[in-house]
Amino acid sequence: MKLIASRLTDALGLGPPVASRSRSRDDSPAINGVGGRRRSIISNDNYDCDIDDDGAIFVYRLVRGYPNIVPKNVRRVRVDHSVRVIGERAFYDCRKLIHLELNEGLEEIRDRAFRNCELLKVVKVPRSVKLIDDSAFRDCVSLVEVELWCGEEGDGVGNDDDEREGGGGKGGMEDDEKKKVKGNLVQIGWGAFRNCYMLRAVRIPASVIEICHEAFRDCKSLSNLIIHDGVQIIRKDAFRDCHSLTSIIIPPTVREIGVSAFHDCRMLSNLILNDGLEMIDDMAFAECKSIIHVIVPPTVKSLGVESFSYCENLSEVVLYDGLESIGDGAFLECISLSGIDVPKTVRSIDRMAFGKCAKLERATFHDDGLLAEIADYAFRGCSSLSEMKVPKSVRSIGYEVFRDCTSLERVDIMEGLERIGFNAFWDCGSLMFVMLPRSIVAIVGARLGEGQVAIPSSIPTFVFNR
Secondary structure, three states: OHHHHHHHHHHHOOOOOOOOOOOOOOOOOEEEOHHHOEEEEEEOOOOEEEEEOOEEEEEEOEEOOEEOOOOOOOOEEEEOOOOOEEOOOOOOOOOOOOEEEOOEOEOEEOOOOOOOOOOOOEEEEOOOOOEEOOOOOOOOOOOOEEEEOOOOOOOOOOOHHHHOOOOOOOOOOHHHHHHOOOOOOOEEOOOOOOOOOOOOEEEEOOOOOEEOOOOOOOOOOOOEEEEOEOEOEEOOOOOOOOOOOOEEEEOOOOOEEOOOOOOOOOOOOEEEEOEOEOEEOOOOOOOOOOOOEEEOOOOOOEEOOOOOOOOOOOOEEEOOEOEOEEOOOOOOOOOOOOEEEOOOOOOEEOOOOOOOOOOOOEEEOOOOOOOOEEOOOOOOOOOOOOEEEEOOOOOEEOOOOOOOOOOOOEEEEOOOOOEEOOOOOOOOOOOOEEEOOOOOOEEOOOOOOOOEEOOOOOOOOOOOOO
C-alpha cells in the first residue's frame, strides 16, 4: 500500500520532492575547460549544481512546483528564472553563504529567507521584486552592500542632488517626474535588514511606500542614506541606533515619521524635513546628539512625546504656524537651545516640553495666538530664562511650570489666565515681580519667592512661602 501511495503521489506531482541519491563526482561526466580546468555537473530532482575548482554554485529552482532542498553548507547561490517567491526561511542560518545572485522575475523574498547568513556581503535586488518581507536579511552581520533598484541611467531617474536642488524641494521637476520609471518594490518589511552591522549605504527606491518597523535598526555602520520621493511612512524604530548616519533628507512625500524612527542616530548632524510631513511621532529623533539646527515645516501638526529630547547640541529650532501641539518632553534636556518662538497656532505646550533646557533665555508667544495651556513642568529647570510674558489666550499654568528657573526675574501674565498650578514658581530665587490679572480664580500653593506680587482679592486660595 505504501508503495502504491508513493507512486501515485509521484504521478500526480503532489507533495515536496524527496531527496534522491546523486551521482558521485567520479561518475559524473567531465568537461575539460580552458587550460585543462576540470568541471563536472551534478543534477537530479533536488540539486542543480555547477561544480568547479572554486566550489559549487547551488541553483535554487522549482521541482514539480516546489523549491529544491537547500543544503545548510551552501556557499554560492543562483536563483533560477522559474522562481517567483523565495520562501520563508529558505536560506535561514546558511552561515557559509558568501555569494547570492537573484533573478529578474523574482517577486517576493519572504520572512527570514536569508536571516543569519553571516558571511553574505553583497545583495543586488532586481527591479521585479515587490516585497522584502520581515527579517529577510536580518543578522547578516557581514552585509556591506544592498542595491535596491532605484532606476538606471537613461530611464529618467536622476540623482537626488538634481531632484532636491537647494535642500529638498521639487524645483521644476514636474516634467521629469512623469518620465521616471519606478521599480516594483513597495514594502521593506519589519526588521528586514536589522543588525546588518557592516551595511554602509542604502538607497530607498521611489516605488517603496512604507519602510516598516525596525527595517534598518542597529545598522551601526550605515552612513549614507538616500530616500527617494515616493516613500510615505517611516515606521517605528526603522533607523534606530544607526550610529554612523550623518545626514538625511526626508522627501516631501513622507507624511509620518514613526516612534523612535531615528532614535540615537548620534552622529546625525544634517536633518532636512520637507513640506508634506504631518507628524513627528514620539522620540522620533531622541538622543540625536549631533543635530544643531532643525526647521519643522508648517505642514507638521504635532511634535510627539520626547520627539527631540536629549539632543544636547540642538541650538536652534524653527517652528511655523500650522503646528498645534508640542508634546510631553518634546525638547527635554536640549541643553544648547537658546530661544524658541511658539507659533500662534499652537494650542498646548505639554508636560516638560522644554524641561531642563539650561541655556534657554527666551520663549516668545503671540498675543493673538491659540495657546490655552502651559502644562506641568513645561519650563522647569530653564535656569537661563530671565523673563516670561504669558499671553491672554492662556487659561491655565500647570504644576511647577517654572520650578528651578533660577534666573527668572519677571513674569507678566495677561488678562485671561484662570489658574496657576501647585508650586508654579518653586525655587525661582531671582524672581522680583509677578503681575497677576483679575481673571485668576485660584493659585494652588504658588511659591513666588522674593519680590512684589499683585494678588486680587477674589482669589480664594493662595499660599506664599519664602
